[in-house]
Amino acid sequence: LAKTTQPISMDSYEGQEVNITCSHNNIATNDYITWYQQFPSQGPRFIIQGYKTKVTNEVASLFIPADRKSSTLSLPRVSLSDTAVYYCLVGDAPSNDNQGGKLIFGQGTELSVKP
Amino acid sequence: EADIYQTPRYLVIGTGKKITLECSQTMGHDKMYWYQQDPGMELHLIHYSYGVNSTEKGDLSSESTVSRIRTEHFPLTLESARPSHTSQYLCASSEQGAVSDTQYFGPGTRLTVL
Numbered sequence: 001l002a003k004t005t006q007p008i009s010m011d012s013y014e015g016q017e018v019n020i021t022c023s024h025n026n027i028a029t030n031d032y033i034t035w036y037q038q039f040p041s042q043g044p045r046f047i048i049q050g051y052k053t054k055v056t057n058e059v060a061s062l063f064i065p066a067d068r069k070s071s072t073l074s075l076p077r078v079s080l081s082d083t084a085v086y087y088c089l090v091g092d093a094p095s096n097d098n099q100g101g102k103l104i105f106g107q108g109t110e111l112s113v114k115p
Numbered sequence: 116e117a118d119i120y121q122t123p124r125y126l127v128i129g130t131g132k133k134i135t136l137e138c139s140q141t142m143g144h145d146k147m148y149w150y151q152q153d154p155g156m157e158l159h160l161i162h163y164s165y166g167v168n169s170t171e172k173g174d175l176s177s178e179s180t181v182s183r184i185r186t187e188h189f190p191l192t193l194e195s196a197r198p199s200h201t202s203q204y205l206c207a208s209s210e211q212g213a214v215s216d217t218q219y220f221g222p223g224t225r226l227t228v229l
Contacts (some may be wrong), residue, residue: 004191008185034217043205043220044158087158103152 004088009110017032018075020109022088025069033064033071038085038108047086048073075111083113118142121206121221128196129229136191136224138206146220147189149173149181150205158205164189196228 005023012018017061024033032051036044048055050062050071075082085108119140130132139149145166149158150158150173160173164183177195189208195198202227207218 041203043207043223043227045220049217058117086220091166104160106155 003091004102004106006086006088006106006109008107009112010114011114012078013114014079015077018078018082018111018113020073020075020086020088020111021070022073023070024088024090027068027090032092033061033062033068034089035062035073036089036105038087038088042103045086078111078113080113080115083111084112119206119208119219119221121204122223123195123224124222124225125225127229129225130197132196134193134226136204136206136226137171137191138190138221139193140208140219140221141187141188142181142208142210142219143186144208144210144212144219145186146209148207148209149179149189150207151175151177152205152223154203162191167222171189196226198228201226 002101010020032049034046034049038044044100048057048060049056050064050102052068054066063072073086087105087108089105117187122137123180123227147164148160149162152158152159156201159175159181161175161177162170162173164170167183167186170183170209181189183189189206205223206215206221209218
């Protein structure tokens with residue numbers, strides 16, 4: 001399973017755009033890139049997922065270059081409530097026998113948004 | 116919001132007691148997972164299941180055991196709790212055969228063993 005590397009912490013101010021980059025040099029052909037958000041004392045929550053190029057939803061955008069060895073989560077105009085730990089994961093897509101799907105959570109990036 | 120529940124949310128118990136942490140989901144997901152997370156640290160997969168009667172050990176060795184008798188239920192048991200078991204335990208589920216494996220997490224159980 002591919003290992004990911006991301007900054008341990010980042011600081012930002014309300015209203016700014018935040019970009020968190022994740023390295024995954026050993027990503028496999030079948031791996032998807034997924035980002036989760038976790039608030040203290042809660043379980044992680046899915047934010048966005050992609051395979052290549054760009055994905056956008058109502059919460060964030062995910063940019064993936066052609067070589068897929070890194071990805072960047074972009075949070076537009078953050079607010080105080082975006083203060084959380086953000087995890088980048090790469091994981092097996094299910095194989096034909098549906099036995100895939102294990103994910104490895106790294107340390108994550110602790111984002112602190114200040115007023 | 117995902118429909119996955121964990122009870123109890125908080126548990127303080129003495130050494131040597133047997134405990135069971137409950138996890139239930141109403142989404143009909145075949146895959147379920149247990150993670151262990153210490154404060155400020157990363158999540159570690161300790162058990163997972165691909166469906167009824169399927170259980171596998173995760174990447175982190177754990178003295179706990181799990182069972183999967185029903186699709187919606189994936190309880191975790193510690194036969195004899197010790198202070199080293201103090202941690203947060205997170206349950207998750209995902210859909211079998213999905214194109215990509217989005218996991219839905221429960222709120223967690225914070226276990227303290229005295």
